[in-house]
Amino acid sequence: MVQTLSEMRADENGTVLKIHGGQGLLNRLGALGIIPGKKITKISSMSARGPVTIQVNRSQVALGFGMASKILVNVDRKAG
Numbered sequence: 001m002v003q004t005l006s007e008m009r010a011d012e013n014g015t016v017l018k019i020h021g022g023q024g025l026l027n028r029l030g031a032l033g034i035i036p037g038k039k040i041t042k043i044s045s046m047s048a049r050g051p052v053t054i055q056v057n058r059s060q061v062a063l064g065f066g067m068a069s070k071i072l073v074n075v076d077r078k079a080g
Helices: 021-032
Strands: 003-006 013-020 038-044 052-056 059-063 070-077
Touching: 013 021
Parallel strands: none
Antiparallel strands: 003 070, 013 038, 013 070, 038 052, 052 059
């Protein structure tokens, strides 16, 4: 299932498919290791439009809601 990072639930895993944004956003996320093909896990998010925390490359990264809503993720389906 494809969702934006901001739509994912906490503790869901997925693979980054695409990032909708300009070169500045792509460079910033790339420096954090968030690139298409990368596996990520959503750790938490604040209610409403607060920051989103993810794990990538054994590091936790907090992103703003707007930035997270520009990252498309193929969410792993849970068995069962």
